[in-house]
Amino acid sequence: MSEEKSLNFLEEIIEKDLADGKYTSIVTRFPPEPNGYLHMGHATSICLNFGLTKKYAGYTNLRFDDTNPVTEDTEYVDSIKEDIQWLGFEWKQELYASDYFDTLYKYAVTLINKGLAYVDDNTAEHIAAQKGTHTEAGIDSVYRQRSIAENLDLFARMKAGEFADGEKILRAKIDMAHTNMLMRDPLIYRIKHTHHHRTGNKWCIYPMYDFAHGQSDSIENITHSICTLEFIPHRELYDWFIEKLEIFPSHQYEFARRNLSYTVMSKRKLKQLVEDKHVAGWDDPRMPTISGMRRRGFTPQSIRTFCDKVGIAKRENIIDFSLLEFCLREDLNLTALRAMAVLDPLKLIITNYEEGKTEQLVSENGPDEAYGTRIVPFSKALWIEREDFMEEAAKKWFRFAPGASVRLKSAYILRCDTFDKDETGKVTVIHCTYFPESKSGNDTSGIAVKGTIHWVCATHAAIAEVRMYDRLFKVEIPSSEEGDFKDYINENSLTITQAYIEPSLINATMQNRFQFLRKGYFCLDKESTKDKIIFNRTVTLKDAWAKEVKKS
RNA sequence: UGGGUUAUGGUGUAAAGGUAGCACAACAGAUUUUGAUUCUGUUUGUCUAGGUUCGAAUCCUAGUAACCCAACCA
Numbered sequence: 001m002s003e004e005k006s007l008n009f010l011e012e013i014i015e016k017d018l019a020d021g022k023y024t025s026i027v028t029r030f031p032p033e034p035n036g037y038l039h040m041g042h043a044t045s046i047c048l049n050f051g052l053t054k055k056y057a058g059y060t061n062l063r064f065d066d067t068n069p070v071t072e073d074t075e076y077v078d079s080i081k082e083d084i085q086w087l088g089f090e091w092k093q094e095l096y097a098s099d100y101f102d103t104l105y106k107y108a109v110t111l112i113n114k115g116l117a118y119v120d121d122n123t124a125e126h127i128a129a130q131k132g133t134h135t136e137a138g139i140d141s142v143y144r145q146r147s148i149a150e151n152l153d154l155f156a157r158m159k160a161g162e163f164a165d166g167e168k169i170l171r172a173k174i175d176m177a178h179t180n181m182l183m184r185d186p187l188i189y190r191i192k193h194t195h196h197h198r199t200g201n202k203w204c205i206y207p208m209y210d211f212a213h214g215q216s217d218s219i220e221n222i223t224h225s226i227c228t229l230e231f232i233p234h235r236e237l238y239d240w241f242i243e244k245l246e247i248f249p250s251h252q253y254e255f256a257r258r259n260l261s262y263t264v265m266s267k268r269k270l271k272q273l274v275e276d277k278h279v280a281g282w283d284d285p286r287m288p289t290i291s292g293m294r295r296r297g298f299t300p301q302s303i304r305t306f307c308d309k310v311g312i313a314k315r316e317n318i319i320d321f322s323l324l325e326f327c328l329r330e331d332l333n334l335t336a337l338r339a340m341a342v343l344d345p346l347k348l349i350i351t352n353y354e355e356g357k358t359e360q361l362v363s364e365n366g367p368d369e370a371y372g373t374r375i376v377p378f379s380k381a382l383w384i385e386r387e388d389f390m391e392e393a394a395k396k397w398f399r400f401a402p403g404a405s406v407r408l409k410s411a412y413i414l415r416c417d418t419f420d421k422d423e424t425g426k427v428t429v430i431h432c433t434y435f436p437e438s439k440s441g442n443d444t445s446g447i448a449v450k451g452t453i454h455w456v457c458a459t460h461a462a463i464a465e466v467r468m469y470d471r472l473f474k475v476e477i478p479s480s481e482e483g484d485f486k487d488y489i490n491e492n493s494l495t496i497t498q499a500y501i502e503p504s505l506i507n508a509t510m511q512n513r514f515q516f517l518r519k520g521y522f523c524l525d526k527e528s529t530k531d532k533i534i535f536n537r538t539v540t541l542k543d544a545w546a547k548e549v550k551k552s
Numbered sequence: 553u554g555g556g557u558u559a560u561g562g563u564g565u566a567a568a569g570g571u572a573g574c575a576c577a578a579c580a581g582a583u584u585u586u587g588a589u590u591c592u593g594u595u596u597g598u599c600u601a602g603g604u605u606c607g608a609a610u611c612c613u614a615g616u617a618a619c620c621c622a623a624c625c626a
Contacts, residue, residue, distance in 0.1 A: 005566095006574095007566095031626090071625075127624085132622070133554085133622060134554050135553050135554045135555095136553095166624065179554060180556080180621080181555085181622050184622085192624080208625085208626090209625070209626050213626080229558090229619080230619090231620095231626090232557060232620070232621085233555085233557095233621050254557085258564090309565085310564060311564065311575095312565090314558065315558050315618095315619095316618070317564065318564090319563065319564055320563045320564075322576060323564070323575080325576095326575090327576095329588090329589090333588080333589060408585090409585060441585095443585090451587075452587095515586085515588085541586075541588050541589090542587090542589090544587045544588085546587090
């Protein structure tokens with residue numbers, strides 16, 4: 001009954017902590033900086049942090065890491081909250097590092113009083129030069145020996161706004177010869193005469209990441225503070241501050257960020273794509289942002305499943321995009337409504353069907369009976385997919401060709417007799433004969449056909465714009481290629497076409513997900529209106545025939 | 553010429569000295585009124601070299617490779 005799923009390394013740590021009685025419940029946090037939109041990489045972290053406290057007793061806080069007022073804005077706060085909720089997670093408290101500015105200031109004073117921090121008057125350049133290199137020790141600043149009293153006075157005056165940006169800075173006094181560069185008297189409080197999105201103009205000094213993150217964790221009693229691998233060197237500093245400040249000992253654990261093939265996942269690169277207009281915005285359906293994927297038609301469930309299947313570890317990785325698509329199709333197959341749409345139309349005339357007659361046929365809406373049925377109109381003139389006809393049938397061809405019989409989904413079996421071409425050689429219409437006794441549901445014709453295709457009645461069809469997307473980049477790992485990553489953008493990542501859709505689709509809503517039979521999964525785009533219906537193709541269906549063709 | 557982290561099929565992830573497993577991908581077949589779904593089967597792997605052991609992905613030694621670290625960013 002119970003399938004024992006093995007634990008990832010974080011779950012092992014947590015189970016041990018719980019078993020040892022170190023904690024009775026756990027607290028995690030998701031700490032975005034409100035300076036951009038969330039992407040698939042953040043989704044990983046969200047699923048991890050919130051997932052852990054769903055699995056084990058405890059809760060997760062949402063904490064905005066807003067210590068740099070220059071780049072941060074409330075606009076991002078709202079989008080981040082929307083994305084987390086859309087993914088299906090609930091935070092216990094909505095918090096901000098800026099909530100702790102008073103406490104953080106006191107912590108800095110504590111450090112000064114212990115002789116563990118000092119005000120440095122050197123310029124940024126000079127401080128950098130004195131830092132040393134990976135192989136050479138740094139040099140002590142001449143201000144390192146300032147008295148506690150003087151440091152206290154100077155720091156208070158920094159806070160009071162007596163100095164200009166960059167004129168002075170507070171540093172921890174650790175070890176300028178330390179092998180970990182971050183321990184070489186790190187900068188902890190800098191002067192920025194900048195308006196903050198939450199604290200307004202109250203402060204002109206702001207703590208650096210290292211002096212805010214761990215302490216915020218501690219203030220919130222975070223038991224397991226989970227971040228990505230590049231923060232490993234920071235852990236030593238994280239622990240140092242907690243020890244010297246004698247505050248709640250939160251612990252930091254690191255995992256490898258997930259990389260997806262054929263896309264980029266850094267905020268900086270995504271921003272470039274938007275600013276250089278390679279995409280239409282942060283929520284362009286081709287973007288790996290949460291908002292882009294939502295618009296494209298991804299379901300929260302599919303993203304959660306994906307994160308779960310990928311697992312969590314500490315090694316570098318590039319995950320196949322096909323796994324994400326698999327999770328998407330798996331979910332959509334169970335939930336999407338079925339409908340018919342012809343994307344690249346070819347006219348079909350049923351020679352022996354009565355002119356002006358319309359039949360109301362019944363077709364199923366979903367993968368099982370619970371979804372019910374709907375009516376689709378059928379008459380003498382239809383649209384079928386151009387690729388469902390061949391002038392000369394290929395080997396293993398199940399679709400229309402002169403003399404070949406095919407079933408139209410939920411309708412009749414038709415035999416193709418002839419076809420017309422225009423002067424350019426393009427097929428304009430195919431003429432077929434239908435078998436009245438082959439009607440779907442009570443077929444007494446005894447005719448067996450290999451293929452079933454979708455269609456739309458020409459006299460009742462509605463028109464929609466369909467936007468089809470392909471991968472954003474032509475190479476698996478754009479950032480590891482020669483030159484600029486933008487050189488590898490797939491210029492054919494968006495194809496817009498006009499489609500004939502069955503009349504029931506006029507009533508589609510933004511909440512609906514559709515499978516257009518044999519063509520893929522689709523959803524309404526946010527730009528869709530009553531007068532201009534626009535569908536996004538979320539993902540294609542698997543196509544065994546396309547693969548067959550590719551082989552030969 | 554420092555320090556840190558990581559190495560398991562094409563990809564991701566398990567196996568805590570005892571049969572290298574799972575998923576995706578690929579391939580072959582069955583079913584199918586979606587060439588979808590579903591079902592069955594197949595191929596492919598322990599970074600290298602030594603050592604310990606009845607037995608090593610796992611322990612030891614020595615290498616190799618990849619990634620991260622010198623922003624008043626997070």
